[in-house]
Amino acid sequence: MGIRHIALFRWTEDVTPEQVEQVEKILGGLPGAIPELKSYSFGADLGIGTGNHDFAVVADVEGESGFLAYQNHPDHQAALRVIRPMLADRAAVQFDI
Amino acid sequence: MGIRHIALFRWTEDVTPEQVEQVEKILGGLPGAIPELKSYSFGADLGIGTGNHDFAVVADVEGESGFLAYQNHPDHQAALRVIRPMLADRAAVQFDI
Numbered sequence: 001m002g003i004r005h006i007a008l009f010r011w012t013e014d015v016t017p018e019q020v021e022q023v024e025k026i027l028g029g030l031p032g033a034i035p036e037l038k039s040y041s042f043g044a045d046l047g048i049g050t051g052n053h054d055f056a057v058v059a060d061v062e063g064e065s066g067f068l069a070y071q072n073h074p075d076h077q078a079a080l081r082v083i084r085p086m087l088a089d090r091a092a093v094q095f096d097i
Numbered sequence: 098m099g100i101r102h103i104a105l106f107r108w109t110e111d112v113t114p115e116q117v118e119q120v121e122k123i124l125g126g127l128p129g130a131i132p133e134l135k136s137y138s139f140g141a142d143l144g145i146g147t148g149n150h151d152f153a154v155v156a157d158v159e160g161e162s163g164f165l166a167y168q169n170h171p172d173h174q175a176a177l178r179v180i181r182p183m184l185a186d187r188a189a190v191q192f193d194i
Contacts, residue, residue: 004138005146006103006153008188041101043192048161049102056103056190058155064145091105091188093153095140 002038002097003067004060008053010089019086020044020055026079027057033075036066053091060097067094099135099194100164101157105150107186116183117141117152123176124154131173133158133166150188157194164191 011020024042031040039060045052061067070076108117121139128137136157142149158164167173 003143004140004153004155006105006155008103008105008190041192041194043101043194045190046100046161046192048164048191049189051187051189053188053190056101056192058101058103064143067145089188090148091150091186092146092148093105093142093150094145095138095143095153097138097140 002060002062003064003094004058004097005067005070005094006059006092007057008091009055009057009083009087010053011055011086012088015086023055023079023083023086026082030073030075030079034070034073036061036069036073038062038066053089099157099159100161100191101155101194102164102167102191103189104154105188106152106154106180106184107150108152108183109185112183120152120176120180120183123179127170127172127176131167131170133163133170135159135163150186 027042031037042057045054059070061070124139128134139154142151158167
């Protein structure tokens with residue numbers, strides 16, 4: 001069964017637009033590098049809600065094995081090394097689709 | 098342009114499985130009632146991540162007008178009246194897709 005993985009990020013106050021662009025560039029390369037990613041979308045919050053996090057990632061994979069393959073892929077791990085120091089908060093859920 | 102709205106919920110400790118089932122039943126009725134919902138998925142966290150929230154909702158709509166139509170629809174408002182008392186925490190992002 002398909003699994004939808006969601007991660008919402010809140011950036012620290014000192015994160016710059018250039019850093020967010022770098023994150024978008026890195027994430028944009030993941031679908032071509034990780035075959036387990038059946039669908040991948042991400043982007044900055046549009047500012048139309050109140051109290052929102054700053055950035056979202058949605059990854060659709062096949063089964064828990066697909067989720068783990070995505071999580072553990074070297075390119076995803078490299079993305080996390082860029083993202084983690086930027087995080088003030090992170091919220092995540094994986095659910096069946 | 099399409100907008101993807103994401104809301105992640107963390108339930109209070111006293112929320113029961115029956116209450117979550119009720120939420121799923123109510124949310125399941127929204128796509129048939131709100132034509133602005135182009136795609137709608139939701140579900141309980143699978144427990145394969147650490148520190149996760151408990152439940153996710155993903156609503157794809159067309160433009161900010163579609164997002165507001167969804168947010169303000171009476172059936173969505175009724176769902177929120179059930180969900181809000183169950184919430185310990187909520188995280189949300191809207192982004193372009």
